[in-house]
Amino acid sequence: MLLHAAKRRNRRSGRGGSCVTLLLAKPYHSLKAHSEDAYRVFRAYWDRHETSMRRKAAQLGISFAEWRFWHAFAVYVHDFGKAQPRWQEELALGKKGLITHSLVSFALAVTLINRWTRSQMKHERSVF
DSSP: OHHHHHHHHHHHHTOOOOHHHHSEEETTEEHHHHHHHHHHHHHHHHHHTHHHHHHHHHHHTOOHHHHHHHHHHHHHHTTGGGGSHHHHHHHHTTOOSSSOOHHHHHHHHHHHHHHHHHHHHHHHHHHO
16 A cells, blocks of 8 residues: 555655655755765765775774675665665654664674575585
8 A cells, every 4th residue: 555655655746666766864864865965975084084984994803895785785774774764754743753773684684694604605506
């Protein structure tokens, strides 16, 4: 039902697209566009502060590429919990702050990491 309402709303506004585009992060911004914007801001910030980020990665004993990857990943998925139907319904009704999305975002990120890790492990086993 919510997806149908989102499709109708987007058709009226001329914003067609995938289901991901139809999910909103804010009343005026799709979740996909918000995630992409957040990533662009992250890249600009990261490029501007690369020296200090390299220093921090060295202090932590991890590669700069790995440090950057995990930060980029976190930035991109930080609002994925907003995709949950109840959050979308409350946004559509103009309600704010009644339910949280951050724990769901965290759980989704952990799930994605676990799936990626298992996938990598399968790939490594098949190579040897």
